Amino acid sequence: MYKHCGFILLTGLLSACSSDGWKTASREPAGIAPSPEQEKQAVIEVYAADAYSWRGWFAVHTWIATKDVNAAQYQVYEVVGWRVNRGLPALSHYQTPTPDRYWFGAKPEKLLSITGAKAQSLIPDIEQAVKRYPWANHYKVFPGPNSNTFPAWVGQQVPELGLKLPFSAIGSGYANKDTQ
Template identity: 55%
Template sequence: MHRFFVLASLFVCMASGCVSHDWRTASRESAGIAPAPDAVKEAVIQVYGASAWGWRGWFAIHTWIATKPANGSAYTVYEVIGWRQRRGLPVVRIEQDLPDRYWYGERPRLIKELRGVAAERLLPDIDQAARAYPWPETYKAFPGPNSNTFVAWIALNVPGLGLDLPISAIGSGYAD
């Protein structure tokens, strides 16, 4: 009986998210994966994924793309953020930012990287595909469109990127 209560308590704690996660205080600092823009002269394209926020992170990731042109002084981050919709903002976010930020406490991992001339040639195509995304005001965690739909849309429209998202990028199939 004691074992049942311990297991039930553990399950309730995990299911309710009683771990000490609070999105307002969760880390958003650089994970130190991307090279500093001034340290690398060549163009850089990086695709990142990090466990989704809260219980969704048990099985799903959030993905985004970061780019830097040759001799660029900053990275541009392309992503979809669902809670922007509730604030009346477009869900698509294209801004200069840290490329490898923790996703609200979750360390990102590098899914794909291109550098040099091959990356430089794809930068305009990535930007154009991101700005032509057909659901800039809409977000649905499942089945999509969501952050993974956005990155998959870019990959479909920029085949030179050669990007295959992992199965945990739930919503990526919505772009098909």
């Protein structure tokens, strides 16, 4: 049995699970991020979760979270396509004490975690890279730019992160596109 994105695949049969759409899909914290109340050091984390709906069968959605020393919340940076459809930038930034929320029913996986002095030294570089992201107002599922292009591009701008995205981060290769 294989459970994935609100469906169960069981010997070739596809049946709906309890989730009846994105409005009711879980966005609860997964409990894998250090609590800002307990972790006082700086933190950088990158997460991936199965993309919503049918896309989750082969692709993930990725995002970056940072927390400065003694900060009460994380800064979360991600690209979301439906924001463009609403006339907003694809690149989103928000604050939260729980950066590891389920991505519309899909539990995130931590791809990268850096704490302490190294994290504190890299956070300003990440913030500068976010400001320079060339596709902040653009989104295209394939070949990109999309939610995976963004962390891949930040990783190229801040190679000290050592960020490696999974094969299923479709669109991450778009970050190699010449932006000049």
